[in-house]
Amino acid sequence: MNLLYGLANVLLLSGLIYLIWRQPNPAFLKMFYWPALILKLWAGLLVGWLYQHYLSGGDTFVYQKQADILSAYALQEPKSYLHFILTGEYPSEYLYGIMKYRGYSNSFFMVLLLHFLNFITHNHYYINCLYFSLFSFWGCWQLTKAITSIFPVTQMAAVLAFLFFPSVVFWSSGVLKESILVGSSALLLAGVLQFIYLPGSKWGALLKIAVAAYFCFKIRFYFAVAYFPLLASFALLQLISRKKHFAESKKLFLYAGAILVLGIVASFLHEAITPAYFFKEMIKSYDISRATTSREAFIDLPDLQPTYQSLIYYAPKAISSAIFRPFLGEINTPEYGLAGLENLLIFVIAVLALFTFRQNKPAIPLTLVLSLLIYSLVVAALIGFSTANLGSVSRYKIAFMPFLLYIWLQTGVNQKIMLPIENWLIRQFKA
Structure with a gap:
């Protein structure tokens, strides 16, 4: 990596970190921001180092190698590359043969994410680790913020569960599917809570919901098929309860009915379900x-x-x-x-x-x-x-x-x- 790319990524990462920090944050959470962020970024680097030196590379380095191939193809055959990105059709036998994960939608999605990052990081694996870790941290931070604002009595539980529990921090860092999954599933719940309880942030909440739902579905669609109806049923009941007051037993009955209906709808999201x-x-x-x-x-x-x-x-x-x-x-x-x-x-x-x-x-x-x-x-x-x-x-x-x-x-x-x-x-x- 040359000095220009290195400096650009230092500036970009610093800018993103600063933007997250400068957003309105509950006073209670401010003491946790820098320790949680630093822990997360170091965990991402450690995951990569362990896979490289002790776990024979693992899938994380296979993703990176596949992404490097696709990034190089973009520079060598820009027209064919654009056709592939826009249509999903393989323009050459070479690309079809060398793309290892073409039949695995979530693994190939990882390759696509990484190859886009490669244009920024100049194919540097450990800088890619930092971006993945930052996304995961951002999703968990947004959820912890929402919980602290809406359910403050549970704020310490949220901090420990989403920001500091060892295995959660470690395995949702670096270039792993779990980094995207945990970050997006936390962000999705944060968006739903914002939409229901914080009326001044409806559009921001909807944007979070859309982005998070897309990433959740692409990275683990069979988890998403369980997650989406459950969150939607909760949100629907909370919104309805504002206008009509139900007995707890009736609310649970309606909740179960909503899960059943929305679960059936969700089963049509993918042909494999x-x-x-x-x-x-x-x-x-x-x-x-x-x-x-x-x-x-x-x-x-x-x-x-x-x-x-x-x-x-x-x-x-x-x-x-x-x-x-x-x-x-x-x-x-x-x-x-x-x-x-x-x-x-x-x-x-x-x-x-x-x-x-x-x-x-x-x-x-x-x-x-x-x-x-x-x-x-x-x-x-x-x-x-x-x-x-x-x-x-x-x-x-x-x-x-x-x-x-x-x-x-x-x-x-x-x-x-x-x-x-x-x-x-x-x-x-x-x-």
Whole structure:
């Protein structure tokens, strides 16, 4: 990379960071901005370094190499390149043959994003890591801002869940699909909350919703098919409730009906969303993952079949494994030991929330609690059913983990624990 590109990217990244900082931010959040941002950017660089030196490159470097090929093609054959970008049709056998992910829509979307960034970064992988990490941070920051403004009693839970929880920060950084997924799913919820509760920012909220929904769908359409109807049902009920007051039981009935109707509509968003095809592909993914897993510990679902009966039977094991495994000591390596420690913490938080929820119920609307819980459980099931490798599970589960942690951390005894932490941090910041 020459000096001009380096300087341009330093200026551009600094400008973007400054714009996020200069937007109106709740006073409580100001103390967290720079620590959370720096942690996120360093995590992105660390992810790249670990993949390069210890994990044989992984998919992140394959994305970069494919993006480099496409960027070079754009300079060599600009007319053919534009035709390809605008139509999706391959103009040459060379390009068709060399594009590794042409049959994988979300992986190819990663290649497209990276190749556009290459024009700015001059194909520099680690600078691309910074841009991906910044996008993820921006989405999480927007959501934390919205929560702090609308549900201030849960602000500490949001900060910990979306900005500082170790695995969430690490695995949603760098050139990974999860960076785009977590950033866009958080941004989508932020836009929905803004649209409902902050009337002065309707157009900005709609823009966030549109951008975030597009990225969510392109990067993990099968997660989006679960996420979109749930958020839409929550939003619809909240908007209707402003004009008509419903009993809680009737509100839940209408919420369930909205999920059913919108879920059916969402099933038409992609041709692959048919039960027979989806179940078959999910089981196929599990079998491949199981066959390539050399570790002693894995998600063992013997005789898993693409039927409703089989999936229902194995659902508890798939969901609990996706949330809480690997257990501490289950695999005797340093990285799994760290994952085990964090999962032990997650387990303690979950148990405290479950057994003491009557003391302090979540301070956000019940329909939002249900939406985030259902989304988390559905995605946990999908991950457990399709992935046997616990290392992959540790990464994939951050698609839902911050939302689940946000609910648990504001429930029961956990809410009482959050308050002194929050007060202590405020005193430190003022000092």
